[in-house]
Amino acid sequence: MAHELFDIAGKHAFVTGSGSGIGLGIAEGFLEAGASVVLHSRTDTALQEAERLRGMGYDAKAVTGDLSDETEAEAVFRRALEALGGELDILVNNAGTQYRARTLDFPLEKFDMVMDVNIRSVFVLSKLAAEHMIPRGHGKIINTASMQSFFGMIGTPAYAASKGAVAQLTKALGNEWISKGINVNAIAPGWITTKLAKAVREDEDRMREIMSRLPAGRWGTPGDFRGPAIFLASSASDYLSGVILPVDGGYLTR
16 A cells, blocks of 8 residues: 555654754654654753653653763764664764854854754764664664755854755765665755744744745744655655755745
């Protein structure tokens, strides 16, 4: 049956940066589809969301930790794997951060911080996941790219660099691991109602400019990522590798 291609019931997933926003939307979609999910956040928000979701009858757990530190990122992964009973079928590298400043005023330590969270942690966690998945011959790794994987915006040089790197890393890992049963693909969000976009949403001129180019006529929501994520986490995407899938209401096509 065709619906079996999209079946992820009983799968084990770890979604980073899922205390709110897109990551939470993806985690909720996986849980609704019958998967077991470990949520993650740097603060306690993932713990609170997991408790709420368990109260709704879902198999949700949570871990916390700062992924900008390699040692802590590895510890977070180990705790997530333990919470999943030693099984991992799906890794979603969604955790990300932003810092806005014009390039001449951009502190190097802020550049390093953005790169550590947005790309270095993706590399570290993907390696750890692959070490677990490859011996089993199957697995799905889904990265969160961005519109800035395709073009750069003024005032976000580190974010643009990191998300360009996410796209290229997705392709490189996909090429290396698809023959081993591991699919590595990415979702590229457009304008989504999350905390990272708060500054843009408060800029009336920028909002008018965005809406004039947005074919969907609305900003996206975290719930818009449930379907694409389930597709990339399921057998329906077994022949996809290194795909950067825009979820942007048509913004990039206009």
